[in-house]
Amino acid sequence: MVGRKSPMNPRILLRFLPIWLVLFGPRAFGQESSSELEAGPTQIELSIWRTPSYQRRFAESFRSQASVEPRVSAVEVDLMSDAMDLMAANDIDGAISLLESKRRVDGSAAIDFMVGNLLCVQARLEEASEALEAAVDKFPDFRRAWMRLGDLEARRGDVEAAHRALVEAYRLGANDSDTIGLLGWANAGLDRWVAAESAYRQAIMLAPDSLDWKLGLAEAMIRQRRPREALVILDELIELRPDSSKFWAMQAEAHLAVGDPSSAALDLEILEAIEGVTARSRSMLGDIHLEDGMPLVAADRHLAALKLAESPDPGRAFVALRRLVDGGEVQAAGMLMDELRELHASGFDSRELATLERLEARVAVQRGEQAEAAAVLEKVVDEDPLDGEALILLGRYHGRMPDGMERAEYWFDRAAMIEDVRNQAKLRHADLLISRGRYAPAIALLKQVQREEERASVKALLDRVERYERQRSREPSDGGGAS
Structure with missing residues (x-):
């Protein structure tokens, strides 16, 4: 019983x-063995x-x-x-x-x-x-059951379930390298990079020859913007396994992060010699050419990556596209957008499609096609009324129109109700008010932003606008004075 x-x-x-x-x-x-038991x-x-x-x-x-x-x-x-x-x-x-x-x-x-x-x-x-x-x-x-459950959920790819089980196992005293290393993997999967680093270091201490845990630690270093530390680990890994494509790929990523695109390109040449030209290597080369200021070549490499992939993942291409748009590289951005638009036929989710349409609208603005851009953005907002970035872009579009102040403020006010973009919307709204000489409401918005999140740049702008407002209030008004 x-x-x-x-x-x-x-x-x-x-x-x-x-x-x-x-x-x-x-x-x-x-x-250690049954013979010792006997x-x-x-x-x-x-x-x-x-x-x-x-x-x-x-x-x-x-x-x-x-x-x-x-x-x-x-x-x-x-x-x-x-x-x-x-x-x-x-x-x-x-x-x-x-x-x-x-x-x-x-x-x-x-x-x-x-x-x-x-x-x-x-x-x-x-x-x-x-x-x-x-x-x-x-x-x-039941420690052993939690350990087994954590291992099983990791095999199933359920990161959250694996993390829950492995944390319980660790809390109950599981201190073997596999449990702690898997806990590092689970934390990495949840973007908890400090916790991942801590777990990987413990696992390496218990199993110093484990290449998997060292690779995990290198990734944690890169994700925490410590690529130089990652390079030390990767040098050791590559010396042990020079034929491992994943080591060369991560070293290329680390070299990019430290601003050494030439070394990253060399890493990718070796990577392609090991595993051939792949979608991954082409997209990484695209990132390198972006760093080198070669936008058309970068767009071409990302296009090649999309065509090579059996199941194209547009995530990296979207990052490159956003950088091209931010830099005003209209021709290169257009090339990449056309390919992404074709790819949509094989299935984008609604979030990716909205991102593409926002970027298309920004390129249209850069080409001087203002009305076309506004039409695209209004379509995005109709489909997703909480798309804060599209609301802000609409506010900026109408703010450039001579009679667009009222519509611009309407869009900025809507965007300011969305938590993720609230401060950005208020800053853009304040910029518009300042450009129209309406300093008092601009000051009120800047103070709201500063109360939520102190920034030196906002403080400097607020001080400058308050100074302008004080100077203007001291100036006599036109037609003023005693008769």
């Missing part, structure tokens, strides 16, 4: 031993075991281990042993069916754990996840 406090019969313990060994291995007993204790070990201090420490360690392992009744031990007999006969399905037929809400979490393990063996990962979740629901401190 679950929760039974009386000591387990030695015969039952002996019967349970093969189950424990198969599920957890001889290392669960602190031994050798038995030496006379020195026996004398140590008889000392009261050792016996006390042994009892404490057992209690500590018991706190993270569920209790198992004698009946459940028999059940697990019967399942082992079926496993020995290579009848995994039969073992699972037997255990499933006896699983109870008030049964031991060890049964659910064993079912989850067997389902993992059969690659039935969703069912395995459900069984392991049942195990930790019954016994929340």
Whole structure:
């Protein structure tokens, strides 16, 4: 019965031993191999075991281990042993069916754990996840189940679920390199780069020869804008595995981040020699040519990347396109936009399509096609009334029109109600008011922005506008004075 406090019969313990060994291995007993188990204790070990201090420490360690392992009744031990007999006969399905037929809400979490393990063996990962979740629901401190669940969810690619399980395993004392390294991977997948770095460093300390954890640490350095530290790690990795394309690709990214496009280009030449011309290498070359001030060549490389990819991911091309538009590179931006527009036929999501339409509108403005740009932006806003960037662009468009002040303020006010772009909308609105000589309302907007987020540039602008307003208020008005 679950929760039974009386000591387990030695015969039952002996019967349970093969189950424990198969599920957890001889290392669960602190031994390196089964041959060491068979050798038995030496006379020195026996004398140590008889000392009261050792016996006390042994009892404490057992209690500590018991706190993270569920209790198992004698009946459940028999059940697990019967399942082992079926496993020995290579009848995994039969073992699972037997255990499933006896699983109870008030049964031991060890049964659910064993079912989850067997389902993992059969690659039935969703069912395995459900069984392991049942195990930790019954016994929340079941460390081994949390570890297994974290590993399983990582295999399934569910980063959030893996992170939750691995954090619990770590909290309960799991301190092996695999658990901690996977925790680094999960934090990286959630863009928690400081936590990822910490986990990867611990994992490397425990497994200094692991290339995966070192590569993860290098990526964490790059994402935290510390590419020079990443280059030190990547030099070591490439020396160990010069044929690894992923090491060369990340080194190219790090060289780009430190402003060394020539070295990045050399890295990519080696990368393409290893794995051939790929969408990844072409898009990275596009980024390099952007850094080198060659926008047309950059656009051409990103076009090649889109055509090479079996399942094109436009994310990197959108980043390049935005940079081209920001730099006023109308011809190169137009080339890339045309290809992205063709790609839309094979499936953009609504967010990507809205991004493309906003960028098309900005290029239209740069070409002097103001009315066309406004029409595109109004279409974007009709489809997504909360598209703050499009609302601001509409405000700026109408602000350039001689009679567009009222419409411009309408769009800026709408954008200011959206949290993500609130301050940007108020700053653009203030710029427009200043250009029209309406200093008092501009000052009010600038003060609102400064209260929410202090910025030196906004403070300098606010001081300057307040000075203009004071000077103007001291000047006599036209036609003023006594008659």
